Amino acid sequence: MSASLSITQQEVRRRNLSLVMHAVAGFGPLSRASVAARIGLTRAAVSTLVDELIRDGLLIELGPSRPGTVGRPGSALQLNDQGPAGLGAEIGVDHLAVCAVDLSGRVRARAAYETTNRGRAPGPVLDDLADLVRHVSAQAEGEGLRPAGLAVAVPGLVARGSSAVVRAPNLGWEAVDVPPSLSSLPLTVDNEANYGALAEMWLGGDPSLRDFVHVSAEIGIGAAVVIDGRLLRGTHGFAGELGHMPVRPEGPPCACGGRGCLERYAGEEALLRSSGVDPAQAAARHPGPGGRIAHLAERADGGDQRVRRALHEAGAALGIALAGAVNLLDPQKVVLGGGLSPLLPWLLPALERELDLRVMDPGRVGQGAVIVSRLGPDGPLLGAANSVIQACLDDPTSLRAGGRGAGAVP
Amino acid sequence: MSASLSITQQEVRRRNLSLVMHAVAGFGPLSRASVAARIGLTRAAVSTLVDELIRDGLLIELGPSRPGTVGRPGSALQLNDQGPAGLGAEIGVDHLAVCAVDLSGRVRARAAYETTNRGRAPGPVLDDLADLVRHVSAQAEGEGLRPAGLAVAVPGLVARGSSAVVRAPNLGWEAVDVPPSLSSLPLTVDNEANYGALAEMWLGGDPSLRDFVHVSAEIGIGAAVVIDGRLLRGTHGFAGELGHMPVRPEGPPCACGGRGCLERYAGEEALLRSSGVDPAQAAARHPGPGGRIAHLAERADGGDQRVRRALHEAGAALGIALAGAVNLLDPQKVVLGGGLSPLLPWLLPALERELDLRVMDPGRVGQGAVIVSRLGPDGPLLGAANSVIQACLDDPTSLRAGGRGAGAVP
Numbered sequence: 001m002s003a004s005l006s007i008t009q010q011e012v013r014r015r016n017l018s019l020v021m022h023a024v025a026g027f028g029p030l031s032r033a034s035v036a037a038r039i040g041l042t043r044a045a046v047s048t049l050v051d052e053l054i055r056d057g058l059l060i061e062l063g064p065s066r067p068g069t070v071g072r073p074g075s076a077l078q079l080n081d082q083g084p085a086g087l088g089a090e091i092g093v094d095h096l097a098v099c100a101v102d103l104s105g106r107v108r109a110r111a112a113y114e115t116t117n118r119g120r121a122p123g124p125v126l127d128d129l130a131d132l133v134r135h136v137s138a139q140a141e142g143e144g145l146r147p148a149g150l151a152v153a154v155p156g157l158v159a160r161g162s163s164a165v166v167r168a169p170n171l172g173w174e175a176v177d178v179p180p181s182l183s184s185l186p187l188t189v190d191n192e193a194n195y196g197a198l199a200e201m202w203l204g205g206d207p208s209l210r211d212f213v214h215v216s217a218e219i220g221i222g223a224a225v226v227i228d229g230r231l232l233r234g235t236h237g238f239a240g241e242l243g244h245m246p247v248r249p250e251g252p253p254c255a256c257g258g259r260g261c262l263e264r265y266a267g268e269e270a271l272l273r274s275s276g277v278d279p280a281q282a283a284a285r286h287p288g289p290g291g292r293i294a295h296l297a298e299r300a301d302g303g304d305q306r307v308r309r310a311l312h313e314a315g316a317a318l319g320i321a322l323a324g325a326v327n328l329l330d331p332q333k334v335v336l337g338g339g340l341s342p343l344l345p346w347l348l349p350a351l352e353r354e355l356d357l358r359v360m361d362p363g364r365v366g367q368g369a370v371i372v373s374r375l376g377p378d379g380p381l382l383g384a385a386n387s388v389i390q391a392c393l394d395d396p397t398s399l400r401a402g403g404r405g406a407g408a409v410p
Numbered sequence: 411m412s413a414s415l416s417i418t419q420q421e422v423r424r425r426n427l428s429l430v431m432h433a434v435a436g437f438g439p440l441s442r443a444s445v446a447a448r449i450g451l452t453r454a455a456v457s458t459l460v461d462e463l464i465r466d467g468l469l470i471e472l473g474p475s476r477p478g479t480v481g482r483p484g485s486a487l488q489l490n491d492q493g494p495a496g497l498g499a500e501i502g503v504d505h506l507a508v509c510a511v512d513l514s515g516r517v518r519a520r521a522a523y524e525t526t527n528r529g530r531a532p533g534p535v536l537d538d539l540a541d542l543v544r545h546v547s548a549q550a551e552g553e554g555l556r557p558a559g560l561a562v563a564v565p566g567l568v569a570r571g572s573s574a575v576v577r578a579p580n581l582g583w584e585a586v587d588v589p590p591s592l593s594s595l596p597l598t599v600d601n602e603a604n605y606g607a608l609a610e611m612w613l614g615g616d617p618s619l620r621d622f623v624h625v626s627a628e629i630g631i632g633a634a635v636v637i638d639g640r641l642l643r644g645t646h647g648f649a650g651e652l653g654h655m656p657v658r659p660e661g662p663p664c665a666c667g668g669r670g671c672l673e674r675y676a677g678e679e680a681l682l683r684s685s686g687v688d689p690a691q692a693a694a695r696h697p698g699p700g701g702r703i704a705h706l707a708e709r710a711d712g713g714d715q716r717v718r719r720a721l722h723e724a725g726a727a728l729g730i731a732l733a734g735a736v737n738l739l740d741p742q743k744v745v746l747g748g749g750l751s752p753l754l755p756w757l758l759p760a761l762e763r764e765l766d767l768r769v770m771d772p773g774r775v776g777q778g779a780v781i782v783s784r785l786g787p788d789g790p791l792l793g794a795a796n797s798v799i800q801a802c803l804d805d806p807t808s809l810r811a812g813g814r815g816a817g818a819v820p
Contacts, residue, residue: 234740241737244770258768327651330644358668360654
């Protein structure tokens, strides 16, 4: 126990400021009276909080709302669209991307390009990313925004609460620290699957979605678990490694040291191999991010039986691993991330069949329990940028001089 | 959003009362000044809170501590050992048990007997349990305690936030409501594996243990997941069904409708079958709860190769399923519950071997990552009783007339 356990007035104030921000973010424009009614504080208390948030440039007041109504009209509050910006960056295996979102999560600046990061030394990749961040940051400032923090999504394991990439096999990185010098902004680094799941919760369009397993697929199988609206990080920050759930214990050896892991059946490389597709040829036919997936989808669509069989097997393996996860976690939904979308017509039937068969209480994974993300492949990038914004909403004082910084993911 | 989002003075007060209770529970006897230092409130504020807790019969003041020290001596505060009691009950397949613990978690009254609940109608079982609760409740009152709530552990799925047993296959129960009329106390019902895990956290002796998977084994395989000190309940209350993780997807059919579930390799029935042991004979040789397990242990100890091989296979299956759970959850530890203890010498080597092989980052499950509960088979019963006490500590106002009741598990 430490001396900070009791709730101080300052913490109550911080929490109340956050409640105002979340009310306006979720339901604005709102009058002060409506905010007060929503969060259960007096109108006088809310007015003081709102004044503070306007002074800090987080809220703005529109003209009087509803001019036709009786009584003194209240001005409508909304998030300042020239307030703080959240910067998100993504280091993909074959691309770099950076975007800036405003307080309402709208993308206001963005830059991305294809490149080959796999096997490249981390230094030059990070230098390129720093250039891109500077570029997008300047664009955001040109839009009148104040960049408040940078969150970087990487396809690998990141040690909890650090910017240390412990291992990113598909980049060929081992023990790479993303340096704070990457930009002048407060920095957070996390696994791309984690940001993808957060994006689904914040932007996926279903505010009731608070407990789910999110499966993404870039080259490997990434997954993340959200419980009661919070990302499950795990003791070391490594939670969500669905790709290494044993599917067939005596199956083929996996790079992780195990055997028969999900990734050996449903990862992109395994899929290409079992489809008899040459990766280089696939990439040549469909260049750019997602090209190999697009190539497989084209062949399956064209009736290639070997590809279809491989996808069926991969869907079954996904279903077996997910059944274990569902029995263990009892989530509301399983969300399949955008990267897999092109293959779903061939993956989904076997996947759902295994879930139906193996999840202990059949009522749980009935129709609609498996949903497909509408965010497409942008999920991780948007999740990263929005994590900075969510940190602002959760602690609006974090942006002040001496504040706690806005890089933290909830 | 509702009108209760903001923090009221009453909630701050409730939280501060709880901080005082937890400080005294964890580190008492403590002077008021020491409590104030621990929780970061002024001594005056703490004194007001303490007076309230003494008035409510939750704390008592010992005589002045350290009479030899200079200055005005502070009286030492401790939990009232004639305060509220938490009643825990366990409906086992072959026994009923009830105990009462005081605020410090000490067992002050207890009764249990062997019986055959499997296949019996729920009504008579619950009538017997009600008798036992009355008996133990009277004993506790005789000790000067005030029973504050009753928590019932059942070997089955309980719908979240209800007292509805959805399914308890080993009792033969389907859709059984444990009625509030079971006793006059506020009632909570939960899965025995959940209470076993909570007991491990509260009583297991390692206060740093906050993220773990707890495996228990009565007849089936029960498990529970604790994340950041809180039980993972799942959307429907069904989280923790490790027993239905697919171990071999094409394995033998399971009662759940799936195939090759962990329970088909490591559940008690499966173990007896693969050991070639007749359950009736085993029960005759070792009557009472845990008798069949004791019988298997005796045969393995005596060199029975078939039993040893069955235990080796069961250990491997446990390791495969747990590897999936560890890769997904990244816990600090895997805790093997007390019921399995007699078999560990034959289960553990294969279990640990599979974990070492399959957990993605080998540093995670090194030596000491698998630990064995010291609570023995009493975990669920003690966890149930202590859940009532923890609810008192978390909200000391819950015991007052009009309070929220003390049956809730955190």
